């Protein structure tokens with residue numbers, strides 16, 4: 095890990111920076127004659143494309159413009175800290191302007207909104223309001239978080255908000271991944287990592303840093319903001335703090351985060367401490383530090399963060415036109431996010447935007463699985479674990495701070511916890527990448543959970559399922575390089591795709607390309623023409639297919655040849671064309687010529703009896719193992735060829751010594767077969 099040397103003297107002088115000079119200035123935009131207010135009563139949803147809109151001034155930026163249109167009417171919405179899962183009758187609560195992370199009893203806090211005030215509008219009102227703000231540059235609603243401001247931090251002044259217009263992340267229809275690997279048609283990946291700093295942490299950090307900005311303007315004693323991190327939280331914290339001119343301090347476990355994650359806070363000017371411990375050790379330190387120094391805690395122990403993160407759930411509903419998916423699968427480490435998703439969905443149900451919530455699945459790496467073990471024990475006593483190294487390094491956490499929140503969320507939505515081994519998560523990541531994504535290992539954990547729940551029949555092929563991708567794959571290139579170079583000990587790296595080294599010679603390149611174009615791998619592309627769905631359980635196995643283009647006519651047949659054949663109708667020739675067959679060559683049909691016959695694709699009839707004498711060792715005693723079949727045939731050259739093929743169809747170099755002693759072909763004596 096790179097070591098960083100920053101001067102500590104300037105950081106710990108505790109001088110408040112001149113905020114005016116540091117404040118981010120959004121770009122100047124032409125001001126349009128749009129009348130709108132922050133309560134959304136007139137949101138200008140259709141104004142930007144109206145021909146009657148005229149630019150009248152150009153000197154205002156979007157923040158100035160929002161300020162000018164600030165509503166004069168009193169804000170009816172509010173929120174407070176209360177003890178998390180407080181017993182009925184509890185009156186303990188705190189203003190969001192207090193610096194407090196724990197309840198009197200030492201438990202977690204939660205941000206409680208005045209739901210009665212929010213209920214003064216019905217679900218349709220909120221749906222329309224949120225929808226009207228998407229895709230605009232209006233400050234601060236251009237952010238997917240602040241477009242739900244009334245449900246996030248209703249009382250903050252728009253001027254105090256520090257935003258990179260985060261959120262509104264892509265909800266990707268994982269069409270090919272779903273169909274190819276899972277037989278699913280309605281699988282989606284919420285790419286929260288396609289974001290300002292490359293992870294979902296931006297959603298929470300815009301809220302937390304905005305509140306810090308407000309506290310500092312109120313002259314509250316907040317000198318800087320600090321976090322422990324496995325890489326993503328620190329990247330988000332440092333970027334948002336840099337944007338607002340607020341010092342940030344990040345504590346990282348040495349050698350346990352990716353280079354891309356490490357360089358983010360360094361580049362954004364954070365004070366970076368690389369500490370020889372794991373994340374749980376760093377978390378303990380930051381808790382102690384923030385209780386001693388005027389440094390505001392930015393980890394999700396601070397419930398403000400979850401107010402931003404919950405908007406990803408609202409956004410998913412919005413992207414489905416307010417239809418509720420059946421499942422949402424979230425990778426889990428420190429476990430704030432699984433609760434944030436639950437809270438977002440629950441608020442939408444309670445406020446009448448939707449009538450139910452999805453079932454949540456929390457997916458953990460098997461090397462850092464305290465929640466999984468807790469779930470498997472029937473939610474008996476929780477025991478932290480020592481988290482072992484995992485490629486899903488951002489969730490290498492053994493003592494998650496939000497364990498109570500996660501258990502609450504999962505129990506209240508009939509949730510499930512799954513785990514993924516290192517090989518499973520890396521394979522799943524590579525499979526997703528092979529279908530056009532570029533996901534992080536944590537998404538591999540979530541996809542593994544999906545594989546397992548599909549194969550157990552818990553998630554049905556038609557269930558609408560969303561996998562939450564938490565970070566950008568580019569943060570984890572080293573893991574991908576190791577995988578594709580097959581450089582990971584004890585891992586088969588089944589889906590690796592290493593580059594082919596070829597000399598700079600036309601013929602050599604052509605040979606390699608011809609090999610590739612004839613490969614099995616490329617033939618699989620027929621899936622773009624046919625939509626295959628394979629189903630298999632204990633009682634039945636079958637597949638169905640349909641044509642993407644209904645103008646095509648096609649038929650499948652299996653006949654006495656032992657081959658399954660797929661024909662397409664050629665309109666020009668008025669005949670069936672053999673499009674695909676498997677096994678491709680007649681002689682590849684298992685035992686087509688019986689136990690001792692010789693199959694030769696190049697002659698008719700294909701099957702012949704061997705001539706001469708063959709002396710061989712026991713065919714089952716060769717190194718390819720009993721799963722391999724031996725076949726032999728005459729090639730056009732007249733030489734005798736032997737091939738050994740295992741059940742997966744891989745051609746193996748035969749180690750079996752089959753000696754062709756005296757073969758007579760056309761009365762000639764041949765020498766050794768072509769081994």
Ligand SMILES: N[C@@H](CCOP(=O)(O)O)C(=O)O
Pocket residue numbers: 295321322323324325326327328392393394395427428430488489
């Ligand atoms: N994966 C996290 C770990 C800290 O979690 P947080 O949600 O409490 O910030 C990270 O990126 O640091």
